[in-house]
Amino acid sequence: xxxxxxxxxxxxxxxxxxxxxxxxxxxxxxxxxxxxxxxxxxxxxxxxxxxxxxxxxxxxxxxxxxxxxxxxxxxxxxxxxxxxxxxxxxxxxxxxxxxxxxxxxxxxxxxxxxxxxxxxxxxxxxxxxxxxxxxxxxxxxxxxxxxxxxxxxxxxxxxxxxxxxxxxxxxxxxxxxxxxxxxxxxxxxxxxxxxxxxxxxxxxxxxxxxxxxxxxxxxxxxxxxxxxxxxxxxxxxxxxxxxxxxxxxxxxxxxxxxxxxxxxxxxxxxxxxxxxxxxxxxxxxxxxxxxxxxxxxxxxx
Amino acid sequence: xxxxxxxxxxxxxxxxxxxxxxxxxxxxxxxxxxxxxxxxxxxxxxxxxxxxxxxxxxxxxxxxxxxxxxxxxxxxxxxxxxxxxxxxxxxxxxxxxxxxxxxxxxxxxxxxxxxxxxxxxxxxxxxxxxxxxxxxxxxxxxxxxxxxxxxxxxxxxxxxxxxxxxxxxxxxxxxxxxxxxxxxxxxxxxxxxxxxxxxxxxxxxxxxxxxxxxxxxxxxxxxxxxxxxxxxxxxxxxxxxxxxxxxxxxxxxxxxxxxxxxxxxxxxxxxxxxxxxxxxxxxxxxxxxxxxxxxxxxxxxxxxxxxxxxxxxxxxxxxxxxxxxxxxxxxxxxxxxxxxxxxxxxxxxxxxxxxxxxxxxxxxxxxxxxxxxxxxxxxxxxxxxxxxxxxxxxxxxxxxxxxxxxxxxxxxxxxxxxxxxxxxxxxxxxxxxxxxxxxxxxxxxxxxxxxxxxxxxxxxxxxxxxxxxxxxxxxxx
Numbered sequence: 001x002x003x004x005x006x007x008x009x010x011x012x013x014x015x016x017x018x019x020x021x022x023x024x025x026x027x028x029x030x031x032x033x034x035x036x037x038x039x040x041x042x043x044x045x046x047x048x049x050x051x052x053x054x055x056x057x058x059x060x061x062x063x064x065x066x067x068x069x070x071x072x073x074x075x076x077x078x079x080x081x082x083x084x085x086x087x088x089x090x091x092x093x094x095x096x097x098x099x100x101x102x103x104x105x106x107x108x109x110x111x112x113x114x115x116x117x118x119x120x121x122x123x124x125x126x127x128x129x130x131x132x133x134x135x136x137x138x139x140x141x142x143x144x145x146x147x148x149x150x151x152x153x154x155x156x157x158x159x160x161x162x163x164x165x166x167x168x169x170x171x172x173x174x175x176x177x178x179x180x181x182x183x184x185x186x187x188x189x190x191x192x193x194x195x196x197x198x199x200x201x202x203x204x205x206x207x208x209x210x211x212x213x214x215x216x217x218x219x220x221x222x223x224x225x226x227x228x229x230x231x232x233x234x235x236x237x238x239x240x241x242x243x244x245x246x247x248x249x250x251x252x253x254x255x256x257x258x259x260x261x262x263x264x265x266x267x268x269x270x271x272x273x274x275x276x277x278x279x280x281x282x283x284x285x286x287x288x289x290x291x292x293x294x295x296x297x298x299x300x301x
Numbered sequence: 302x303x304x305x306x307x308x309x310x311x312x313x314x315x316x317x318x319x320x321x322x323x324x325x326x327x328x329x330x331x332x333x334x335x336x337x338x339x340x341x342x343x344x345x346x347x348x349x350x351x352x353x354x355x356x357x358x359x360x361x362x363x364x365x366x367x368x369x370x371x372x373x374x375x376x377x378x379x380x381x382x383x384x385x386x387x388x389x390x391x392x393x394x395x396x397x398x399x400x401x402x403x404x405x406x407x408x409x410x411x412x413x414x415x416x417x418x419x420x421x422x423x424x425x426x427x428x429x430x431x432x433x434x435x436x437x438x439x440x441x442x443x444x445x446x447x448x449x450x451x452x453x454x455x456x457x458x459x460x461x462x463x464x465x466x467x468x469x470x471x472x473x474x475x476x477x478x479x480x481x482x483x484x485x486x487x488x489x490x491x492x493x494x495x496x497x498x499x500x501x502x503x504x505x506x507x508x509x510x511x512x513x514x515x516x517x518x519x520x521x522x523x524x525x526x527x528x529x530x531x532x533x534x535x536x537x538x539x540x541x542x543x544x545x546x547x548x549x550x551x552x553x554x555x556x557x558x559x560x561x562x563x564x565x566x567x568x569x570x571x572x573x574x575x576x577x578x579x580x581x582x583x584x585x586x587x588x589x590x591x592x593x594x595x596x597x598x599x600x601x602x603x604x605x606x607x608x609x610x611x612x613x614x615x616x617x618x619x620x621x622x623x624x625x626x627x628x629x630x631x632x633x634x635x636x637x638x639x640x641x642x643x644x645x646x647x648x649x650x651x652x653x654x655x656x657x658x659x660x661x662x663x664x665x666x667x668x669x670x671x672x673x674x675x676x677x678x679x680x681x682x683x684x685x686x687x688x689x690x691x692x693x694x695x696x697x698x699x700x701x702x703x704x705x706x707x708x709x710x711x712x713x714x715x716x717x718x719x720x721x722x723x724x725x726x727x728x729x730x731x732x733x734x735x736x737x738x739x740x741x742x743x744x745x746x747x748x749x750x751x752x753x754x755x756x757x758x759x760x761x762x763x764x765x766x767x768x769x770x771x772x773x774x775x776x777x778x
Contacts, residue, residue: 052733055725092732093741101733108730112748118731121744126735189748206734 002213003029003067010061011050020046022271030246038268044250048218052102053092097129099213103203110190120168124161175208179235197228204235216248221256233259254286360480360490367484377608377637454500458527461498477560486586489558496526501536510539527558534564542573553581561589570598577605585611593619600756602765603630614643617651624653629753632665641671646679655686661697674706683713690720
């Protein structure tokens with residue numbers, strides 16, 4: 001069980017200083033699905049990016065904590081003092097290592113890097129970083145003198161890493177099969193020339209392979225046709241049901257919530273959570289829009 | 302994973318570039334004595350025929366008569382290049398002139414140097430042949446007998462002058478790269494030494510790469526190897542050259558010459574990965590002449606050097622001839638890599654593609670300088686030029702200077718250039734998946750140069766990637 005906890009989070013644009021988050025409080029635990037809704041510009045995507053450590057934003061106040069269980073990661077016993085992390089103290093890759101995944105609204109395209117090479121490198125890097133973070137004090141002493149050829153252009157790491165090429169190929173084939181993805185995906189360049197739908201499916205595939213404790217999915221449903229929406233939704237449900245991940249699903253629309261049923265729905269307005277509720281809240285938003293939330297929020301204020 | 306990759310992995314690349322031997326040469330010319338007397342001494346030491354000496358002397362005259370190139374827009378600063386400071390010729394202490402054909406006969410210090418570079422390992426692993434040049438002479442070469450039986454010649458250039466005078470006399474710096482081409486071609490013509498000679502008879506396909514490795518080991522020397530490749534009608538060969546030089550305080554000059562003759566329906570690929578020390582001026586002339594339906598392919602990675610000026614060039618002489626260029630340049634602090642390609646479409650239905658990629662970092666400067674000339678009458682020819690520049694920071698620069706001279710209207714011309722900074726968004730994306738900042742950048746660069754690495758045999762691809770990793774870590778001084 002892991003728990004992501006946002007406490008009174010304030011953030012602004014690093015260059016320019018425009019304030020975007022104005023005290024966000026939110027908690028997501030493993031096995032739960034939370035929907036974060038709200039009109040454009042309310043701070044949803046910024047929340048996601050701040051959780052993952054995007055350099056474009058500066059946190060001015062508050063905390064982003066991850067609480068882990070002793071047996072959070074397979075084959076590893078986490079000592080008491082290393083079960084809580086403030087993500088704001090960590091680099092983006094370290095945040096991945098403590099179990100946080102960000103699914104991008106607009107994934108970048110990187111030519112020349114095959115999916116299989118990229119994902120295996122990422123998985124091994126995550127596992128290695130995890131060892132460094134959670135091992136007691138010894139990690140830094142063991143700094144290698146020269147690790148030699150880390151990457152070969154053909155097959156990724158010559159250094160096998162924790163997950164070997166063949167093991168990884170099997171894992172990737174299995175996950176792609178679950179998501180009904182074409183096997184040729186593995187050899188394509190990362191997102192290069194992917195359709196909008198393929199990119200979103202790819203984000204879910206990456207989450208499935210990297211097995212996060214908490215996955216923040218930023219408008220993973222935008223620009224999808226109904227078939228692809230169902231595929232992606234199936235993948236998200238599997239993340240929770242089979243891997244026990246906690247999901248923070250950022251979305252504009254009720255549509256995806258027909259397939260990925262949230263336990264909790266939060267509405268964000270002007271950089272903070274204005275109201276929270278169950279799945280019925282999303283249905284009301286679908287019917288009535290956001291105005292009533294705004295009115296209620298200002299009444300109570 | 303093959304054993305040669307293991308070997309490469311185990312070799313500490315940084316040490317490899319610092320590694321150098323005390324000079325133990327049998328003969329060297331006096332520094333700065335670039336006059337007729339010096340040329341005569343070199344030629345005599347090589348026991349050359351009269352006609353070669355005459356060519357050298359003619360080239361020397363041309364060299365002295367020509368001005369230094371100083372007026373090209375944005376060209377590298379060559380004011381430090383003082384020919385008088387260069388030791389033009391050093392012959393290492395090897396008993397057998399023209400090299401030995403058994404590795405074990407080499408002096409230990411030379412063997413050690415090549416061991417450090419991993420060359421014998423690569424050679425052992427099923428490559429058809431390696432010619433290794435140490436200082437000015439080729440010291441080692443070997444080629445599988447099965448090619449020799451088919452009449453393929455692969456030897457060092459000095460030996461070719463002795464053994465195959467007719468072929469050399471006809472092709473050496475005559476119609477392809479005459480000394481009058483440019484000042485450094487003239488210099489090269491005067492004091493050239495060593496290099497490779499490759500001859501592939503009609504209809505023969507050499508299906509393994511022929512390889513040579515050049516190394517400058519002594520301080521303040523110049524290296525002027527000449528490579529002459531003749532591929533007769535319908536033949537096919539892939540020649541690969543690697544170059545490196547260790548670090549020294551004073552400057553080195555590398556001024557090589559490459560001439561390739563691609564016969565009708567023949568196919569030649571010339572690949573090179575060069576990594577010079579940061580005080581080397583790398584000023585070369587490379588050209589191919591391509592007959593009807595022949596194909597010439599240049600694949601080159603230019604790393605290191607203080608300044609490089611190199612524009613591999615192809616003359617598409619026969620109908621239906623094809624030329625492909627793939628180049629990559631990497632410039633770090635204090636470096637200016639000025640490189641590109643030249644193609645002359647002199648016949649109908651000729652085709653060329655140029656793909657140029659450059660990376661600059663820490664104030665480094667890369668420049669694509671290209672020329673595509675389509676002559677009147679070269680109808681239905683096509684050319685496509687693509688230049689991509691990747692920059693790490695705001696201090697680095699990259700310029701693209703594509704010249705197009707189109708004299709024929711029935712042609713298809715395309716040019717595309719992109720310039721980009723390594724994107725924060727790209728790096729963040731990879732970081733969010735678990736890669737640290739350095740690994741993320743390396744992965745982006747590895748992807749960027751992938752079109753080059755996929756054209757190279759694995760050892761060279763690994764070497765190129767590793768060199769770029771080292772450059773990016775800033776561990777090469």
